[in-house]
Amino acid sequence: RLDFLLTDSLAYRCWIELKSVTLVEDTPWGGEARFPDAPTKRGVRHVGELVAAREGGDRAAVVFASGRPDAEFVGANPAVDPEFASTLWRASLSGVEVYGYRVESDPLLGCRIAGRIPVHLQRA
Secondary structure, three states: OOOEEEEEEOOEEEEEEEEEEOEEEEEOOEEEEEEOOOOOHHHHHHHHHHHHHHHOOOEEEEEEEEOOOOOOEEEEOOOOOHHHHHHHHHHHHOOOEEEEEEEEEEOOOEEEEEEEOOEOOOOO
16 A cells, blocks of 8 residues: 555556655765665565556655754665665666655644755665
């Protein structure tokens, strides 16, 4: 099961898998939000389902969302889960879109998108 299906009719569908990113590590280039922080067979399976949707003619995307203000860019975490990193890399080559966003939450206003952050994918 994927998180979201956007559609305006049966002719247009975009499948989205949303990943919450809590881990941020300092790098020479700034704070990198990294997903996952623990191995995730489920995450690998979801990215594979996005590839299948893309191969079937639908749009498909992984959206990384980080609530950390120090997240300057986002990417996979091959040190923790090389299979997820490799699967995401191959998925991006097959046309699965990958986006990064910073989110903010407020007890009264709820969550909001605070802006996009660049995605850095590495061949794993």
